[in-house]
Amino acid sequence: MKPVTSTDLAVTMTVNGRSVTRVAGGHMTLLRWLRDEAGVVDPKYGCGEGVCGACTVLVDDEPASACIVLAAQCDGTQIRTAAGLADEDGQPNALQRAFHERHGAQCGFCTPGMLMCATAMLADGRARSRDEIREELHGNLCRCTGYQPIVDAIEDAQGARTP
Amino acid sequence: MFVKPFRYERADSLADAAAALRGAGGSAKVIAGGQSLLPMMNLGLLDLEVVVDVSRITEARGVSEDDGYLRIGALTRHRELQSDPLVITHQPLLAAAASNVGSSRIRARGTLGGSLAHSDPSAELPLAMTALGAEYQLTNGSSSRTVMADEFHSSYFTTVLAEDELLASVRVPKLGPGWGWGFREVSRRPGDFALVAAATLVRVAGGEIVESRVALAGVSERPLRLGAVESSITGAKLDDLENRIGAIEGLDPVTDTSATSEHRHHLARVLTLRALADAYTKAVA
Amino acid sequence: MSLDEIRRSKADELRIVNKPLARHDAAEKIAGSTRYAGDLAFEGMLHARLVRAQVPSARLTRRDVTSARELPGVVAVLLGEDVPNNEISVDVPGQTIAVGALKARMQVLATDRIRFHGEPIALVIADHEDALAAACEAVEIEYEDLPVVSEPEQALEEDAFAVHDSGNLLAEWNIDLGDVDAAFAGADVVIEGEYRTQFVDHAYLEPEAGVSWIDDDGVLNLRVATQVVEHYRDVAKILGVPDSKVRVIAPYVGGGFGGKEDMTVEPYLALATSHTRRPVRMQWTRNESLLARAKRHRNHMRYRTAASSDGTILAQDIQILSDAGAYAYLSALVLLYSSVHACGPYRVENVRIRSKTAYTNNPPTSAFRGFGGMQVVLGYESQMDELAKKLNIDPGEIRKRNSLHRGDKLPVGQEIITEVQLAETIDAVRERAGDKPQPSHSRAAVGRAIASNMQSYGRLVWLNDSAAAWIGFQMDGSLTVRCAVPDIGGGQASSLAQISSEVLGVDMDRISVHFGDSALNPLAGTTTATRQLLMSGNATYEAATMLRDQVLDAVATETGQPREALTLTPDGIATQDETMPLQKALQICRRRNVAVEALGTFFGPKGKEVTKDLQGERLFPDFTFGTHLADVEVDLDTGQVKILKYIAAHDVGRAINPLSVEGQIAGAAVQGLGQALLEEIVMQDGVNLTGGFFQYLIPTAMDVPDIEAVILESGEGLGPFGARGIGEPPIGPPLAVISSAIADAVGARPTTLPITPERVLQCVQEGSLP
Numbered sequence A: 001m002k003p004v005t006s007t008d009l010a011v012t013m014t015v016n017g018r019s020v021t022r023v024a025g026g027h028m029t030l031l032r033w034l035r036d037e038a039g040v041v042d043p044k045y046g047c048g049e050g051v052c053g054a055c056t057v058l059v060d061d062e063p064a065s066a067c068i069v070l071a072a073q074c075d076g077t078q079i080r081t082a083a084g085l086a087d088e089d090g091q092p093n094a095l096q097r098a099f100h101e102r103h104g105a106q107c108g109f110c111t112p113g114m115l116m117c118a119t120a121m122l123a124d125g126r127a128r129s130r131d132e133i134r135e136e137l138h139g140n141l142c143r144c145t146g147y148q149p150i151v152d153a154i155e156d157a158q159g160a161r162t163p
Numbered sequence B: 001m002f003v004k005p006f007r008y009e010r011a012d013s014l015a016d017a018a019a020a021l022r023g024a025g026g027s028a029k030v031i032a033g034g035q036s037l038l039p040m041m042n043l044g045l046l047d048l049e050v051v052v053d054v055s056r057i058t059e060a061r062g063v064s065e066d067d068g069y070l071r072i073g074a075l076t077r078h079r080e081l082q083s084d085p086l087v088i089t090h091q092p093l094l095a096a097a098a099s100n101v102g103s104s105r106i107r108a109r110g111t112l113g114g115s116l117a118h119s120d121p122s123a124e125l126p127l128a129m130t131a132l133g134a135e136y137q138l139t140n141g142s143s144s145r146t147v148m149a150d151e152f153h154s155s156y157f158t159t160v161l162a163e164d165e166l167l168a169s170v171r172v173p174k175l176g177p178g179w180g181w182g183f184r185e186v187s188r189r190p191g192d193f194a195l196v197a198a199a200t201l202v203r204v205a206g207g208e209i210v211e212s213r214v215a216l217a218g219v220s221e222r223p224l225r226l227g228a229v230e231s232s233i234t235g236a237k238l239d240d241l242e243n244r245i246g247a248i249e250g251l252d253p254v255t256d257t258s259a260t261s262e263h264r265h266h267l268a269r270v271l272t273l274r275a276l277a278d279a280y281t282k283a284v285a
Numbered sequence C: 001m002s003l004d005e006i007r008r009s010k011a012d013e014l015r016i017v018n019k020p021l022a023r024h025d026a027a028e029k030i031a032g033s034t035r036y037a038g039d040l041a042f043e044g045m046l047h048a049r050l051v052r053a054q055v056p057s058a059r060l061t062r063r064d065v066t067s068a069r070e071l072p073g074v075v076a077v078l079l080g081e082d083v084p085n086n087e088i089s090v091d092v093p094g095q096t097i098a099v100g101a102l103k104a105r106m107q108v109l110a111t112d113r114i115r116f117h118g119e120p121i122a123l124v125i126a127d128h129e130d131a132l133a134a135a136c137e138a139v140e141i142e143y144e145d146l147p148v149v150s151e152p153e154q155a156l157e158e159d160a161f162a163v164h165d166s167g168n169l170l171a172e173w174n175i176d177l178g179d180v181d182a183a184f185a186g187a188d189v190v191i192e193g194e195y196r197t198q199f200v201d202h203a204y205l206e207p208e209a210g211v212s213w214i215d216d217d218g219v220l221n222l223r224v225a226t227q228v229v230e231h232y233r234d235v236a237k238i239l240g241v242p243d244s245k246v247r248v249i250a251p252y253v254g255g256g257f258g259g260k261e262d263m264t265v266e267p268y269l270a271l272a273t274s275h276t277r278r279p280v281r282m283q284w285t286r287n288e289s290l291l292a293r294a295k296r297h298r299n300h301m302r303y304r305t306a307a308s309s310d311g312t313i314l315a316q317d318i319q320i321l322s323d324a325g326a327y328a329y330l331s332a333l334v335l336l337y338s339s340v341h342a343c344g345p346y347r348v349e350n351v352r353i354r355s356k357t358a359y360t361n362n363p364p365t366s367a368f369r370g371f372g373g374m375q376v377v378l379g380y381e382s383q384m385d386e387l388a389k390k391l392n393i394d395p396g397e398i399r400k401r402n403s404l405h406r407g408d409k410l411p412v413g414q415e416i417i418t419e420v421q422l423a424e425t426i427d428a429v430r431e432r433a434g435d436k437p438q439p440s441h442s443r444a445a446v447g448r449a450i451a452s453n454m455q456s457y458g459r460l461v462w463l464n465d466s467a468a469a470w471i472g473f474q475m476d477g478s479l480t481v482r483c484a485v486p487d488i489g490g491g492q493a494s495s496l497a498q499i500s501s502e503v504l505g506v507d508m509d510r511i512s513v514h515f516g517d518s519a520l521n522p523l524a525g526t527t528t529a530t531r532q533l534l535m536s537g538n539a540t541y542e543a544a545t546m547l548r549d550q551v552l553d554a555v556a557t558e559t560g561q562p563r564e565a566l567t568l569t570p571d572g573i574a575t576q577d578e579t580m581p582l583q584k585a586l587q588i589c590r591r592r593n594v595a596v597e598a599l600g601t602f603f604g605p606k607g608k609e610v611t612k613d614l615q616g617e618r619l620f621p622d623f624t625f626g627t628h629l630a631d632v633e634v635d636l637d638t639g640q641v642k643i644l645k646y647i648a649a650h651d652v653g654r655a656i657n658p659l660s661v662e663g664q665i666a667g668a669a670v671q672g673l674g675q676a677l678l679e680e681i682v683m684q685d686g687v688n689l690t691g692g693f694f695q696y697l698i699p700t701a702m703d704v705p706d707i708e709a710v711i712l713e714s715g716e717g718l719g720p721f722g723a724r725g726i727g728e729p730p731i732g733p734p735l736a737v738i739s740s741a742i743a744d745a746v747g748a749r750p751t752t753l754p755i756t757p758e759r760v761l762q763c764v765q766e767g768s769l770p
Helices: A030-037 A094-101 A111-123 A130-137 A148-161 B014-024 B037-042 B078-083 B085-090 B092-099 B104-109 B112-118 B124-132 B227-232 B238-244 B261-284 C024-031 C066-070 C130-138 C180-185 C229-239 C266-276 C286-292 C331-340 C375-391 C395-402 C422-433 C492-504 C532-559 C582-591 C658-677 C733-746 C757-766
Strands: A004-006 A008-015 A018-025 A056-059 A062-065 A078-080 B007-010 B028-031 B050-053 B063-066 B069-073 B135-139 B144-148 B153-155 B166-173 B179-187 B194-205 B208-217 C046-052 C058-064 C074-078 C088-092 C102-106 C120-126 C140-145 C169-177 C189-196 C209-214 C220-224 C246-249 C280-283 C299-307 C313-325 C350-359 C444-457 C466-473 C479-482 C511-514 C567-569 C572-574 C597-603 C622-635 C641-651 C707-712
Touching: A018 A030, A030 A056, A056 A111, A062 A111, A062 B104, A094 A111, A094 A148, A094 C024, A111 A130, A111 A148, A111 B104, A111 C024, A130 A148, A148 C658, B007 B014, B014 B028, B014 B050, B014 B135, B014 B166, B028 B037, B063 B085, B069 B085, B069 B112, B078 B085, B078 B092, B078 B104, B078 B112, B085 B092, B092 B124, B092 B179, B092 B194, B112 B124, B112 B166, B124 B166, B124 B179, B124 B194, B124 B208, B179 B261, B194 B261, B208 B227, B208 B261, B238 B261, B261 C757, C024 C492, C046 C130, C046 C266, C046 C286, C058 C120, C066 C074, C066 C130, C074 C130, C074 C266, C120 C130, C120 C266, C169 C331, C180 C299, C180 C313, C180 C350, C189 C375, C209 C266, C220 C229, C220 C266, C229 C246, C229 C266, C266 C280, C299 C375, C313 C331, C313 C375, C331 C350, C375 C395, C375 C444, C375 C733, C395 C422, C395 C444, C422 C444, C422 C622, C422 C641, C422 C707, C444 C733, C466 C492, C466 C532, C479 C492, C492 C511, C492 C532, C532 C567, C532 C572, C532 C582, C532 C597, C572 C582, C622 C733, C641 C658, C641 C733, C658 C707, C658 C733, C733 C757
Parallel strands: A008 A078, B007 B050, B028 B050, C046 C280, C220 C246, C313 C350, C479 C511, C641 C707
Antiparallel strands: A004 B007, A008 A018, A056 A062, A056 A078, B063 B069, B069 B166, B135 B144, B135 B166, B179 B194, B194 B208, C046 C120, C058 C140, C074 C120, C088 C102, C169 C350, C189 C299, C209 C220, C209 C280, C299 C313, C444 C622, C466 C479, C466 C597, C567 C572, C622 C641
């Protein structure tokens, strides 16, 4: 099969349940594609190095730093961002509610990424200790909360899911 | 945010990828997980004309048994190395090394081949491969060759890969009976690049070390196998290690914003000792 | 009312205030729908990026933008000559007697001289983002290198190369009290120490960003991440237009910490839009943010402390030298804070403080949470700890013995007018600490320490601070609050809703707060200096009480009931015999020509401008006191430090929202822990080596333990309901408590920050351990 070769490339992704097709440069990162092409701005630019986690999204259920993944590499995938976490009736899900109640968002800029990191963590259904939660969170930086309310919220959400 | 435009090519086979690299002539790189390449491009440290995407190639992913060896496809992700039953059973050192790489996101996307080809002298997987004496299978689509880990990593971010060559797979020996392993790393924060990391394998018989493999990352332009240390500990018991190992010679660590060369020198010995003690303890367990 | 009157409140009588409420702004934040400064886009929007100096000190010999302008997609490339008034000016107060009226100036775009690595030279504007990088590279800049002044000590040498023509000494402050030399001569014990802090970056998660456009009335709008919407005036000055032609909107900000107090993207967005007449977005990269935005000052502090054998401090002799970096910014004021806070929360009767800040070719330094008052905690608390050890007095006891109390005076002459609960904060952390843990392995040692501090809240009194807030009832009884306060994540908007709800009896979900807009909302001043609760909070409180009185007076007149018998409740107006629906009361107001809105303006306390010799002055409204405790484990072979336990207690007067207060305490403590152990902007001969978040190491979730925040409520603060400010105070103690805990573990004290593993190992060698 001939390689796909292009600087302008039609890429299709299902973003939070909505199919989006855009023609964009093959050099475009998933973060830019989501924000500037698909109009999904909850993943944030924080560093461009994959270090801070503010752009964390799920690509086919796997957590990824959208700033260091090419959009072209995600052609045909399912993307989930924090804006797509709400329940079917549009209400925040248990994890989001726990973040709210526990004061897990101060400035809120890291929050969408934190939520997706936590979503990936919760997906395997395993109840984690606080230390294990911290271990999974260490690639998502927060400068406001000191992390504790975020760990609290994830603990709560674990409990809510497995009563 | 400011990656300079380049041409993107997606390959469906290693042969396609090699052809694309040949066609680009020089200013091209392979992207798999992209976890090292794209940060460098975002930081403006690297300008490329062509990027060849190999992430969809299925032929080079996964772990299989090959007699006394494990064969690991270059596109196997760090997270798979961490949790693969064959790896955990037959070469747990590798799983330990993989679990020290970056964050869970990086481990979910980053690939073995990507890490090895990036050849960061402080990285965990090149270190583990060097300690294990791994064989790397390289291909340019039409011909293949085998290179040992400590030949492959030639210098800072430099390997022996030709312009049109890719890493296809890696073969590592299984951990034999009587062997134990150790992996110790110190970084400024969890998940950061290692200041220094040590990977060790020892075989103990009659309470004495009879065979060993010791390697360090973060102390040189490439992961370093420590032959002198290996000889010096032959016949040693656990309690002798401290006396058998003096200052480790031949290191040339850098000073950067994370640590000085002197500190890395110091850590080299501390971590070598600790990783050897771990390996010894496991070997006799 | 006078500011110094304490608005006391009884916790058990409060309905909304003092309750741990989930914040309204978090509802959008957890939904991912908050639109930060960089999230807004316009059709046909342009993009802008700065060309920055690659060298720290040079004369610009050539700037050629010809080829850059010709590249595809490039709309304009601007140089300093294209800026109507190419100057950002900062008045340096208090230096009038010493050096004359000092006006510190920097160019918006440098035309002839470069003073730091990263200084802006040209502004590239393009119609798509991809064109920016190539265009920036195509701008041709040639430099003639000049000497680099990289250390403040070097800057103050007689033959030093002048970073600025006015000389390298930017500002100095002196405090003299009593007879220091006599006190030292008569002392039982003298402690000496030298302490150094580093350049620190704010490292908020949201890098500087914004969007600008010209609206239908020809007003230039800037929607930017900022702590200060009042910069519209500075922007107008640069453009040479009336102040009324510029509007700054601050959406929810993704972290400020002082780093968005000075202008960042504002002048450049303004230039780009006024030049092209089109909407423009500017997004700084993390690299730019680390490179070029002002940092926390590194301080070099020399302390000498004289004490009697019972632990009473007799005298302190303190020298502070701070690195002002390349331009003045707020360095003089930050140094003033360092000077006034230098003796900490203790009564010292003989004091000599000499402090200076000097220009270098390092990045500019300016505001950062703690604002000079935090670096000195390392100095005074290290001294206090050493003193306790030398005299074999319990570290808590010696602090209590020296603690300030109401009525005491600071060395600068300011009297403490509220209750000081320092001793209570010491007891609070120790009661919760339990036993000191055992080391987890044979090559580890565990240490414990406490550190106390004080930090001002509210701006310097001579700045004549004021804030305004407008509250209006809607005719359905819901409430609108308008106040231009920027909300930088500390719950600034939400606390105004709580205060309004408390006074006016309206449920929180029926209140909307409109904030952060310099044109449409009453100006409330900067979200800095831990002043918003004090200033906007009091303004809102005033507006709310005025509005309450207007409504209740009207109802009293209408119904003939005594005014004292009426109260506003969530159900309406409680009268002697019934509850009148609020809507009915509002209709009464309308009929009687009584306004259903009110504008409250709150004025801060006044004082006269200081000179460099500080004496007998009140400088600040008031202070917040606290104590932290830490247990650390040190790996004696690697020097790695693990924080095992961390407790932080502060007297906040009255917590408006305990959840927000805990968030401020834990967040500030962790930011301080980052400075203590990890963070540093590393400079080498003026070149900034810290290019990204892979090198600038802020604490991760694994670097810090749970922070146990303890809220004490003396009820004595100058804010609404007796609240004290808490945004900045908890950031100082971590520096000292970590240093002292390591000293406790290994027997020698780290005195230079950050306390890297290498510095820990030096202490291990110097210390008394095996």
